[in-house]
Amino acid sequence: MADIKGTQLIHEYLRHNKKFPHVFCSGCGHGIVLGSLIRSIHGLGLSKDDVCIVAGIGCSGRLAAYVDFNTVHTCHGRALTFATGIKMAKPGMHVIVVMGDGDSMAIGGNHLIHAARRNIGVTALILNNNIYGMTGGQCSPTTPAGANTQTTPMGQMEQSFDCAKLCTAAGANYVARGSVFHVKRLDSMIMEGIMNPGFGVVEIMTPCFTQYGRKNGFKSPVDMFHALKKNVIQSDRFDAIPEEERGEKVPSGVFVKKDTPGLEEKFYEMAARCQGGS
Amino acid sequence: MSAKSKGKSRVTIFPDWCKGCGICAAFCPAKVMELNDQGKAVVVREEECINCGFCELHCPDFAIMVQPKVDSEIPAGSKSGQVNASPTGSVESEKSIKEKG
Ligand SMILES: Cc1ncc(C[n+]2csc(CCOP(=O)(O)OP(=O)(O)O)c2C)c(N)n1
Ligand code: SF4
Ligand code: SF4
Ligand code: SF4
Numbered sequence: 001m002a003d004i005k006g007t008q009l010i011h012e013y014l015r016h017n018k019k020f021p022h023v024f025c026s027g028c029g030h031g032i033v034l035g036s037l038i039r040s041i042h043g044l045g046l047s048k049d050d051v052c053i054v055a056g057i058g059c060s061g062r063l064a065a066y067v068d069f070n071t072v073h074t075c076h077g078r079a080l081t082f083a084t085g086i087k088m089a090k091p092g093m094h095v096i097v098v099m100g101d102g103d104s105m106a107i108g109g110n111h112l113i114h115a116a117r118r119n120i121g122v123t124a125l126i127l128n129n130n131i132y133g134m135t136g137g138q139c140s141p142t143t144p145a146g147a148n149t150q151t152t153p154m155g156q157m158e159q160s161f162d163c164a165k166l167c168t169a170a171g172a173n174y175v176a177r178g179s180v181f182h183v184k185r186l187d188s189m190i191m192e193g194i195m196n197p198g199f200g201v202v203e204i205m206t207p208c209f210t211q212y213g214r215k216n217g218f219k220s221p222v223d224m225f226h227a228l229k230k231n232v233i234q235s236d237r238f239d240a241i242p243e244e245e246r247g248e249k250v251p252s253g254v255f256v257k258k259d260t261p262g263l264e265e266k267f268y269e270m271a272a273r274c275q276g277g278s
Numbered sequence: 279m280s281a282k283s284k285g286k287s288r289v290t291i292f293p294d295w296c297k298g299c300g301i302c303a304a305f306c307p308a309k310v311m312e313l314n315d316q317g318k319a320v321v322v323r324e325e326e327c328i329n330c331g332f333c334e335l336h337c338p339d340f341a342i343m344v345q346p347k348v349d350s351e352i353p354a355g356s357k358s359g360q361v362n363a364s365p366t367g368s369v370e371s372e373k374s375i376k377e378k379g
Contacts, residue, residue: 006344007334222304
């Protein structure tokens with residue numbers, strides 16, 4: 001596989017006994033994330049057997065089915081609990097969790113903050129499309145205020161979570177935010193997240209035209225990519241804009257990078273100490 | 279990505295995998311592809327491709343391949359503009375997405 005790259009490289013990692021094209025809608029960003037994940041793992045030179053993808057439920061959770069690593073498709077909101085068990089039992093495994101915004105921050109919100117607090121050595125990719133895609137477009141914890149969804153036809157009235165800030169406050173070792181438009185940067189965030197010890201989160205802004213875009217003034221998936229290009233900006237540029245002028249802009253970049261040992265490292269170190277009798 | 283010069287790349291689109299989202303056509307700096315009347319992307323100006331890599335990185339369906347053009351390597355089929363409908367043949371029927379959701 002040495003000099004294979006681009007799409008050919010991605011095809012090398014797909015499970016070709018699955019049905020292609022994949023199940024995602026035309027223009028859904030989830031496929032781009034899958035490509036980025038494959039390039040990142042390949043770029044790090046990891047063996048397929050040393051990688052375990054743990055997915056939750058949602059359109060995002062379907063990613064795991066298509067790719068030839070160890071994969072687990074778990075329950076809605078609980079992917080991090082399975083991942084925690086896998087990492088504790090097999091600390092050498094690179095455990096990567098794929099969740100949607102609803103999966104990770106609504107039903108699974110408690111697991112997310114505790115995975116961050118525990119600093120378990122897994123990497124969570126949170127595919128934030130601001131909506132429950134799979135179940136028909138109900139509002140999620142990241143649906144922006146005012147947005148029109150299946151469950152908020154008069155406009156979303158609640159505050160929404162800032163995923164990166166939430167994970168930062170809960171103690172994650174690595175926190176970054178990227179987008180499916182800025183793919184090369186996304187590749188490097190995923191690589192850095194995988195290699196950093198402890199709990200890592202890469203929040204990925206990705207469009208869902210089918211359930212979100214159509215109801216919120218976008219004419220096509222392409223329109224949503226134009227919006228990502230314009231609105232997802234480097235955090236230093238974001239910080240320089242006065243608060244009242246930020247509008248729909250979203251800061252991107254690496255927000256936290258600490259090297260505190262992960263829970264599994266501490267555990268095995270403790271086990272060695274107990275066995276040594278000291 | 280390799281040298282940013284024109285006419286050195288072969289751009290292949292697998293029609294069976296393309297869902298016609300139009301991302302490649304909208305953002306290709308050299309306007310290499312267009313959507314045809316069936317809503318699929320087709321290569322119309324291959325010689326303009328500068329191998330910037332955008333389409334391969336952004337096609338959500340892995341339906342585009344950009345490779346160096348080496349004449350002797352190009353299979354007869356693709357020279358005449360035909361490509362395999364999909365990069366693979368075999369397909370297994372899957373449970374519907376709703377059943378799993
Ligand atoms: C315990 C449980 N509750 C509810 C559901 C229904 N359900 C399936 S996917 C989903 C939300 C998915 O939204 P998100 O996590 O944002 O992912 P997306 O589909 O947008 O990628 C829900 C509520 C379920 N499968 N299991
Ligand atoms: S419903 Fe939305 S998230 Fe689900 S596949 Fe379609 S575009 Fe993607
Ligand atoms: S980006 Fe891919 S799926 Fe979309 S139109 Fe182009 S080739 Fe087809
Ligand atoms: S590599 Fe760049 S120039 Fe060539 S077809 Fe793709 S987007 Fe266009």
